[in-house]
Amino acid sequence: MxxxxxxxxxxxxxxxxxxxxxxxxxxxxxxxxxxxxxxxxxxxxxxxxxxxxxxxxxxxxxxxxxxxxxxxxxxxxxxxxxxxxxxxxxxxxxxxxxxxxxxxxxxxxxxxxxxxxxxxxxxxxxxxxxxxxxxxxxxxxxxxxxxxxxxxxxxxxxxxxxxxxxxxxxxxxxxxxxxxxxxxxxxxxxxxxxxxxxxxxxxxSIEAAELTKYAANAFLATKISFINEIANLCDTLNIDVSQVTKGIGADNRIGRYFLHPGPGYGGACFPKDTQALAFIGKENGVELKIVNAAIEINNRQVHIIVEKIRALTGNLAGKHIGLLGLSFKPETDDIRNAPALALIDQLLAEGCTICAYDPVAMPNTQAEIGDRVQYGKDPYHAVSDTNAVVLMTEWNQFRLLDLQKLADSVREKNFVDARNVYEVSSMHEHGFTYRGVGRHSSDGDQTVHLEDIEVSYGGLSDF
Ligand SMILES: NC(=O)c1ccc[n+]([C@@H]2O[C@H](COP(=O)([O-])OP(=O)(O)OC[C@H]3O[C@@H](n4cnc5c(N)ncnc54)[C@H](O)[C@@H]3O)[C@@H](O)[C@H]2O)c1
Missing domain, CATH: 3.40.50.720 (NAD(P)-binding Rossmann-like Domain)
Structure with missing residues (x-):
């Protein structure tokens, strides 16, 4: 040893x-x-x-x-x-x-x-x-x-x-x-x-090992951006993306992992590693178009969640939002580049107030953004008297919420499920107007007009 x-x-x-x-x-x-x-x-x-x-x-x-x-x-x-x-x-x-x-x-x-x-x-x-x-x-x-x-x-x-x-x-x-x-x-x-x-x-070789790490992360990030793009199309066509992901994921050449649409990838690795790989390409005169596109799609995805909330609540100014999940994924308290934090920034800029709850990531969030948001004692407390509930991290705890208790806590029954955790039908049974990401729902137009979303381009394709 x-x-x-x-x-x-x-x-x-x-x-x-x-x-x-x-x-x-x-x-x-x-x-x-x-x-x-x-x-x-x-x-x-x-x-x-x-x-x-x-x-x-x-x-x-x-x-x-x-x-x-x-x-x-x-x-x-x-x-x-x-x-x-x-x-x-x-x-x-x-x-x-x-x-x-x-x-x-x-x-x-x-x-x-x-x-x-x-x-x-x-x-x-x-x-x-x-x-x-x-x-x-x-x-x-x-x-x-x-x-x-x-x-x-x-x-x-x-x-x-x-x-x-x-x-x-x-x-x-x-x-x-x-x-x-x-x-x-x-x-x-x-x-x-x-x-x-x-x-x-x-x-x-040393160089192959170094590139393998970036290539692996860029491939996984691309898979996420790809399915997010398909989910956005599903929103417009009123198709349930989960039926599509099951269909393509069953193909062994594709695999079923990393085919979950959502608010975009975050964390300490994918955002920086895709950017770093794009930079390596640029430095070496090789434009990595797919990597740049994956970055661009990812930068847009949180804006799409904002538009889904706006579509339910109308003008966002003065609206109170209940946010479930802060970490960039479940089972970690890591909030580095967490989509929830990007969402918080955008909602606050629109004039919303927010009450958030996360099983483990609240101390880190409070250290990072202080009291710009309120923190709930539990999920029901966080959504109490809100105009919309937004689920941003698919913690197991959030899969098993008492929907009736949730419905009784909110002011308006609007639910944006950025992780597609809930069945559309059970949300409807409890009176919620529900928006997932690429989920077929009979309660209104799902289309988010992507052309209206202005996102600063994150890629590095200026050759
Ligand atoms: N976090 C992940 O999931 C993950 C997965 C695979 C690879 N990586 C890569 O691994 C590396 C580390 O990532 P991380 O998330 O663990 O980083 P981190 O920021 O959590 O930890 C880095 C630590 O290094 C310490 N440090 C910095 N300079 C030092 C020095 N000179 N001497 C001693 N300690 C020093 C810092 O105090 C910090 O505690 C990064 O390159 C990251 O891309 C991360």
Missing amino acids: EKIAIIGVGYVGLVTGTCLAELGNHVTCIDLDASKIDALNQGNAPIYEPNLDTHIQKNLEEKRLTFSTDLTTALISHDIIIVCVGTPMDDDGSADMSDYFNGLRSIAEFIKNTRPVSRKIIVNKSTVPVGTGKKAELFLLENGVYLSEFSIVSNPEFLREGSAVHDFFHPDRIIIGGNDTDSVKRVQSIYRSLYRSRNPIMLT
């Missing part, structure tokens, strides 16, 4: 470090944020992720997992260093690599000052632009590190927030890109217990 240092204890670093410890490795997780490290050493995860707390506590107790702010001490005894820092979107759409290179600078300083006997294997798990492996090598050489003292390996992460622990232990594939055979073998070995029954490991 290996001794592994993780740099960056966010969603990816924390899940990866904890699960690698569970596999038997000795892992030290390093972050700059001292309060986060203190909380983790008490066994408290700073994020909501199913089953993560249990694994953290178990591995802390069994002394395979340590949290620290002291990178230097960790680097003395750990040869495999997995970089999991954030690579957020920069103003021009490219990936902001400042945290990555700051982390690398610390590693370079350590190696230069101590000249360790054993070679350090620097594993890029952060999502990084194609060519970063090469740039990292040059950066280390320029900062006084000898070629014999390190190697770079790319091992991109594919976990899904909300089921990250499960995904770690049941990977579809583990991509390891590298030029140095020994280093690649050692990185392979940290996952050894995972592939006893089948071997999901794929060995590639």
Whole structure:
């Protein structure tokens, strides 16, 4: 079993470090944020992720997992260093690599000052632009590190927030890109217990591994934008999109996943990774038209939800809206690029007041936007006396609402179901005027006039 240092204890670093410890490795997780490290050493995860707390506590107790702010001490005894820092979107759409290179600078300083006997294997798990492996090598050489003292390996992460622990232990594939055979073998070995029954490991070049991550996210984002576009057509043609998605999803070549229409994709990855891939294309003179179109369609989708609300309530100024769901997807408290937050911005700009409820994401939302919205004690409290209810995140809790209680709580029975959770007929039975996304409904015209929606174009096609 290996001794592994993780740099960056966010969603990816924390899940990866904890699960690698569970596999038997000795892992030290390093972050700059001292309060986060203190909380983790008490066994408290700073994020909501199913089953993560249990694994953290178990591995802390069994002394395979340590949290620290002291990178230097960790680097003395750990040869495999997995970089999991954030690579957020920069103003021009490219990936902001400042945290990555700051982390690398610390590693370079350590190696230069101590000249360790054993070679350090620097594993890029952060999502990084194609060519970063090469740039990292040059950066280390320029900062006084000898070629014999390190190697770079790319091992991109594919976990899904909300089921990250499960995904770690049941990977579809583990991509390891590298030029140095020994280093690649050692990185392979940290996952050894995972592939006893089948071997999901794929060995590639560093560049192919880097691009595979962006291509995977862009493909999934495109699938979402594609079905959103079909759903918008269904709205106009009065067709139930769920019948269409079932029909196309049954085709194995297409697959049934990521065919759920909604308010658009959000989260920490798809928005920035599609933009970063479009930027990589642009930088290299290759226009990625499909990726740019997926971004453009996604940027429009929340506006479509606003229009659906307006169609039910009339002028939005002064209307009180009940918002169910804030996180960008269920089973996480992550609100980064959450469509619900974009919706809040637009509704507030229109003069609405909002009361929101989310099972776990309200503290993060309050930290981000304060009291620009009110927060409900429960779903019924949030929708009380509202002109319209909007369901933005498909938490299981929202699938089982008492519709009569809901109907009794609201002022006007308007329901916009941005996740198509409810059956149209049961909403009608409780007196609601209902709008889903691409759902056939007999209670009025579903058409949203897309030509009336002005969206600043998010893509990067200005060749
Ligand atoms: N979140 C996801 O679902 C997901 C999935 C796959 C891949 N990724 C990729 O993984 C990377 C990390 O994403 P995340 O969501 O975990 O980010 P995050 O923002 O949640 O966490 C990053 C952490 O790195 C720390 N950090 C920054 N610079 C540091 C340094 N020099 N030394 C030590 N710690 C440092 C920050 O304090 C923060 O805690 C990104 O490139 C992202 O695109 C994310």
